[in-house]
Amino acid sequence: MKRDLIDITDLTVEEIDELIAKAEDIIEHPEVYREKCRYKKLATLFYEPSTRTRLSFESAMYELGGQVLGFHEAQSSSATKGESVADTARTVSCFADIIAMRHPKEGAPLVASMKATVPVINAGDGGHHHPTQTLTDLLTIKREKGRLDSLVVGCCGDLKFGRTVHSLIGAMSRYPNVRFVLISPEELRVPESVRTDLLEKNGIDYEETTSLEEAMPQLDILYMTRVQRERFFNEDDYVRLKDSYILTPDKLRTAKWDLAILHPLPRVNEISIAIDDDPRACYFRQVLCGKFIRMALILKLLEVE
Amino acid sequence: MKRDLIDITDLTVEEIDELIAKAEDIIEHPEVYREKCRYKKLATLFYEPSTRTRLSFESAMYELGGQVLGFHEAQSSSATKGESVADTARTVSCFADIIAMRHPKEGAPLVASMKATVPVINAGDGGHHHPTQTLTDLLTIKREKGRLDSLVVGCCGDLKFGRTVHSLIGAMSRYPNVRFVLISPEELRVPESVRTDLLEKNGIDYEETTSLEEAMPQLDILYMTRVQRERFFNEDDYVRLKDSYILTPDKLRTAKWDLAILHPLPRVNEISIAIDDDPRACYFRQVLCGKFIRMALILKLLEVE
């Protein structure tokens, strides 16, 4: 029975912990893994561009000794001839041992996984799921803080539409003694469903605030996301608010010395480049974590020891 | 003297049989072939997208231990700077050991093969030739029926413009005791040239019919193709006729228990997905055959034992 990864909740907490442990072992002993996927092929089927995610998957497969094929634009795929995602998935199963699929339409990777005869990894479907980003975030936090429990996690920016934040909240709320500080403009607060279904139902401690500066001193983790102009009802609000959610050296003055700043990237201007060399800036180390957790995931789904 | 494959008739029947035998040996013993093309490179030069064909070639080369490079959109190639296909072919001969070329213009792969210093495989040129599809079809029939002679082959759908059907008729007519049943709307019958030059000149037994249902009981092979709306003179005819050439479980009721249903894919709706799990549906196994016959072809053209 093949395993897929469509939604982060497809994995138990134990499985996530195993993946993190495996990724940490890969980081320690990369040479052990260099030939683990020899003669295996990964197909990256990207119906919309996402260079970072695609290159992360591809470098992961190469560092396991495997090969990569695929496409990264809908118009260069058979999709333009009207082929269904299901047929493409079944066909590509003849060419590859595992598929990573990115699709603008929610649910497409799930449909693909039902017809593919090889494991399918959801590499992002619309505003829906992006489980390998969440795994990346968890590994980064584990590496930076040494643990996934007993943390105060600040999430800042667009908490309404930012799927990575919702998934992170869902995943972190499965660990004990995690407290969330939700920092956003009024217009971009987390949706009611996240508050009730993830936080309140699980009895998770959280607060909401509009002030990054007030929240800063208590945070162990600061997860930044972008505040996009088009999310605001009017330009005035955007101009008035946007600077409040841009991280600058000045705003960091009251932060803990061992704060870990994460960002799913790409960033535009929501984190000042003046912070890049601060040891608390983890977002480029987070990119590396993304590669290593994907290596662990590929090994797990291919059942390679 | 290098060998190319531009047109299926470049190969003798003996060579085709050898390729099929080689492909069957690869299927039996894939591990023997895993390093056969180590240090070799395939260039896939796709001047128009054809994901399935490209990925089939690429996976074939990877399963032989080789590497792949190329482009798959005219606009990302030097073609946009006005370079001729001949110059591109000669240049790419410096970078790869074998070339698979897809081009919207008839004859382009032939031109390329004359200037390239490495073997060139025609991966489809306009409505012209697509010899590796024909090889795929032959291997599939051989695998499904155990032979290439003494078969009743139904070809259904657009027999006028469908080049894969013309090539299949040409290739199958070289085997003894093959009978064709040509099933299409009046408007999309096989061209006169196919009837006279391939069928009648070679004394091949065939019949033409507009009814898939009437033809069904006698068929050993049913090769489905798509009936495209734009092929009809008027919408009324299209609407009236299209359902007649869609394969459904109902139409299969009178078919032989060991019928083999083929389709070059991608399909849109000409085969109901309800048939996918019928053991007589061979079109996904056909995709696999496409990979294995391309492996055999690459080995032959590179003269790798």
Add this chain to the structure above:
Amino acid sequence: MKRDLIDITDLTVEEIDELIAKAEDIIEHPEVYREKCRYKKLATLFYEPSTRTRLSFESAMYELGGQVLGFHEAQSSSATKGESVADTARTVSCFADIIAMRHPKEGAPLVASMKATVPVINAGDGGHHHPTQTLTDLLTIKREKGRLDSLVVGCCGDLKFGRTVHSLIGAMSRYPNVRFVLISPEELRVPESVRTDLLEKNGIDYEETTSLEEAMPQLDILYMTRVQRERFFNEDDYVRLKDSYILTPDKLRTAKWDLAILHPLPRVNEISIAIDDDPRACYFRQVLCGKFIRMALILKLLEVE
């Protein structure tokens, strides 16, 4: 301290000579180098298409046993999400061991090299630098003539905008006893800066002429470039002049028997295809040199012995 190659002057004459010697050793003993970059990855970040240059880099890396990933269209990269070249370079440093970047904007590869944590090779930035083309030209001249000094080098065509010619003049002027014959229409003479900063300041012997035919007999090297219609002020001048700078068998009658004809490719019509089989036509051998010098460069920047 990592090394980059942004501008050909980043390399000393000694280093260039070493690269050429290494490339010649690779040509002699390719089997020695087949695994030198095993487990290494090259990222080709092409923000504008340049198939020849990209495939040259990719085949170079494959022939060293390494892997390749990347993108070759701006719209398929994170650039469309507003990410800076610096952030992309830093991110891709997590996925690859060396980067080759092509960018329409002058200076982009330099910016990338400052943030990347792996070596960056400029694969062409706008009308600015293209150092691996110059290295290619030098290796080709060395292979064809046996030396880089004591040569009469004709440069013909668009000498005003043609960056490859400017770089070649700069690089060749560092060798003793090189004389340049600059052949162009009046409108497309080399810029004043090239004349003063490269030629006169270094005391290099040169002449300017509008006549390819008059220049021909004395040349050891003829470096052809394209005269583009859009460079002319009016159509009449273009029509009147263009044929003068097209190389034909007729114009070659007075050439030395051991002239070496180079062209950076792609060509449109500035060299008649009737010359392709003349042993003095070096431009396809030049393509091969491009691959080998890039192999040498990758080895040097990765510090692989």
